Amino acid sequence: DRANGKPAEVSxxxxxxxxxxxxxxYAARKKATRALIQSGNKAVTQLTTAAEDGSLEVRxxxxxxLRELYTGAQEDTTIDAAELALxxxxxxxxxxxxxxxxxxxxxxxxxxxxxxLAQIKRLGGGINYLDxxxxxxxxxxxxxxxxxxxxxxKGGDVRLKYVRRLSRLEILYLSGKGET
Numbered sequence: 112d113r114a115n116g117k118p119a120e121v122s123x124x125x126x127x128x129x130x131x132x133x134x135x136x137y138a139a140r141k142k143a144t145r146a147l148i149q150s151g152n153k154a155v156t157q158l159t160t161a162a163e164d165g166s167l168e169v170r171x172x173x174x175x176x177l178r179e180l181y182t183g184a185q186e187d188t189t190i191d192a193a194e195l196a197l198x199x200x201x202x203x204x205x206x207x208x209x210x211x212x213x214x215x216x217x218x219x220x221x222x223x224x225x226x227x228l229a230q231i232k233r234l235g236g237g238i239n240y241l242d243x244x245x246x247x248x249x250x251x252x253x254x255x256x257x258x259x260x261x262x263x264x265k266g267g268d269v270r271l272k273y274v275r276r277l278s279r280l281e282i283l284y285l286s287g288k289g290e291t
Contacts, residue, residue: 125154129161132172144172148179155180155192162200162208174200174211182219194223198272220279227276231258234266234273255280262287 128150131143147154155177162173177200180193200212216223228238237259245256258280260266264287266273274283 125150125157128154129157129165129169132161132169133166140168140172144176147176148183151180151184152186152189152192155189155196159196159199163203163205167207170205170208170211174208174215177212178215178219181215182222190226194226217278223276224279227273228255230270230273231260231266234270235263236260236266236274237263257282257284259284259286261285 125147128143128146131139132147134140134143147158158173158176162170162177165173177193177196180189181197184190184193194216197212197215201209201216203209203212232238239256239259241254241256255277258274258277260271260274260283274280
């Protein structure tokens with residue numbers, strides 16, 4: 112069924128697919144889940160709203176879809192959107208929803224860290240790693256000693272979100288005025 116060049120599952124509207132996440136039929140829920148994953152970035156905003164307002168079944172499925180988009184997507188825009196959606200849901204007043212979103216983010220910490228470090232470097236932040244002389248040094252992994260955001264920082268306050276994504280960061284130095 113490729114009349115319009117798209118798989119039948121993706122040709123349904125995002126809203127209809129999200130409604131099907133709460134269908135009484137398991138096959139419809141499964142099909143909608145797959146189609147929403149295939150929809151990628153186009154579905155993220157509506158999925159976030161559905162997770163905040165939907166039933167337990169919808170919340171569980173949306174969390175899974177967002178995790179799948181975050182870990183499986185190839186396009187940076189989809190990965191960024193899914194990560195931001197998971198961060199939004201992690202701040203939810205709903206403890207189960209918040210916990211699911213946090214699990215999705217924490218289970219992908221290395222990916223999250225590498226993406227955040229790349230952005231911090233791009234925006235003029237300095238990243239300093241532990242060396243063999245430091246008592247905390249582990250030769251089996253790259254460890255951040257500290258990050259410096261100085262006068263060369265071009266991210267302003269808004270892009271401090273990249274530093275926030277480094278939840279295991281122990282030391283951050285701020286110096287100079289930077290860009291606000």
